[in-house]
Amino acid sequence: MTKLEAIKIIFPYVLAIFLFIAAVFGVILPAQKAGLMDSRKDMLRELTVTAHTILSFYEGQEKAGILSRKAAQGAAISRLLAA
Numbered sequence: 001m002t003k004l005e006a007i008k009i010i011f012p013y014v015l016a017i018f019l020f021i022a023a024v025f026g027v028i029l030p031a032q033k034a035g036l037m038d039s040r041k042d043m044l045r046e047l048t049v050t051a052h053t054i055l056s057f058y059e060g061q062e063k064a065g066i067l068s069r070k071a072a073q074g075a076a077i078s079r080l081l082a083a
Contacts, residue, residue, distance in 0.1 A: 047083075054079050 055076055062072035 050083055051080055054083065 058067065058072040058076040058079075061067045061075075062069050067075065
């Protein structure tokens with residue numbers, strides 16, 4: 001077997017491996033990273049809405065005179081830390 005024949009046999013395998021690695025690092029991993037970032041953004045959005053809802057509830061309690069300002073703040077902090 002000559003050197004040229006060996007190259008003709010080995011080259012397609014090397015090319016296939018290179019293309020596979022390029023696909024993994026160029027397409028698959030960035031797509032997976034984008035999906036993870038979207039999930040993280042959604043989670044943060046939900047946590048923000050939850051915190052806003054809790055704070056609004058205790059603000060309403062304080063404005064209605066049910067809780068003092070200090071009690072409402074303490075209860076809101078406790079609920080936020082528990083969430």
